[in-house]
Amino acid sequence: MKILVVGGGTAGTIVANNLARRLTAETRSGKVQLTMLSASDRHMYQPGLLYVAFGQMTPDQLYRDQASLLEPTIDFHVDPVKQFMLDKNQVMTEAGRIHSYDILVIATGSRIVPDETPGLTEGAEFFYTEASAVKLYKRLREFQGGRIAVAIGVPHKCPVAPVELMFSLHDYFKARGIRDKVHLKYYYPIGRIHTIEAVAKWAKPEFDSIGIEYETLFNIKEVDAKNKILKSEEGIDVEYDLLIVVPQHRGMEVIERDNLGEGGWIPTDRHSLAMKGHDNVYVVGDTTNLPVSKTGSAAHFQAEVLAENIASIIKIGAPVRDYDGKIYCFIEAGRDRATYSMFDYETPPDLKPPSKPMHWFKLSYNQMYWTSVRGLL
Amino acid sequence: MSEPRIIDARDTFCPGPLMELISYMKRASVGDELELLSTDKGSVNDVPEWIAKVGHELISSEQIDNVWHIKVRKAK
């Protein structure tokens, strides 16, 4: 039995490690072979990028060697998939190797596509990649005052990041003693300031009390980088001095190229996590088309369910659990307070008042992440 | 005209139905019809509000067995 995991990020790593542990006897006896193909020999803790953007972490602190995170029974190759041949139960890699599988797990994540919005790459700063987070930090450091506009593309991963960014911007300029010279305005795609109603209800008075302005029903259309004007689909023009954007996302190119899913989002059963129309292909993490937020948290809970199910399919011939839509997200409310939001398909998110202990918990989680992807937490 | 694209945003709190619709709308072509399925009663107001503000077209909105079916057409 060959199990192939494609993608060595949050979801793929947890699936593979969890499977390796559940199937120790089977992998030792050679009954099961567990292989992982990924695009990088390093694993990035992506939530740390927000700290990099404010000079609170340096990029090297975000990485671990991927091989060091994996159980020794996992056969790991840095050789990304170039082509999925689902009809033959095979994939072909960039190096030209063919890997056959009995069970395939696709966990290739998502990517920002700023070039799809005219003027965005020239006119805006980002923080969803290492280079852009470092560049944003330098821009913020130079910034002496003026209008900062923050706008959000759709779809995007980590839906709480924009709110966290606003609190961090406020605290950062306050600490520099120039908050009164900085006009902060937040532009959000739907009719309230966050897609989770409880977060919107909590964040609105918080924004009001610290002078963060907002405009809702604002979807980025294009940027006139020369004249520093952000234009919305809804016909609004915004002048800015510094524009910070969470650009719209897509899944990986290979997913679209091989027609696995429009936009790179693979049609996935919301409970079994099977790719629709394929019994032996499963999808986890950002690259699913599930209507759940694209977060490490969703990736984690999906990966745990899937690994348990694949192991039980091998042991007893049937899966044992359904993914229930569970997500748990920390929300940083500045430099020293945090809260969290937890929900699933049925239970709406609730929100507790932010506290210092929750912020410390988030700081510890930044380290605990490595234990979590090893499948130990 | 082909069948409308179904966007199943039932039982979702984040990203939520309107955010799902915006995401599909971005990839659709002018003239395409999309049908949003939502169990969030807020969709009955916030989807038409956004559609009107951008200038797309609301075709219909009806509730069947506690699910709202909101049909829209991409106009620009």
Ligand SMILES: Cc1cc2nc3c(=O)[nH]c(=O)nc-3n(C[C@H](O)[C@H](O)[C@H](O)COP(=O)(O)OP(=O)(O)OC[C@H]3O[C@@H](n4cnc5c(N)ncnc54)[C@H](O)[C@@H]3O)c2cc1C
């Ligand atoms: C700034 C920022 C802040 C965030 N904050 C939070 C947070 O607070 N909480 C939270 O829960 N989430 C947060 N996230 C989101 C979280 O990091 C992602 O949702 C999560 O990493 C998704 O996991 P994944 O396994 O689907 O994708 P990834 O972790 O991105 O992994 C994808 C993997 O696929 C590999 N790959 C790509 N193409 C191929 C190919 N062709 N063949 C083989 N392998 C391939 C890549 O090398 C990578 O290893 C944040 C993200 C960012 C950018």
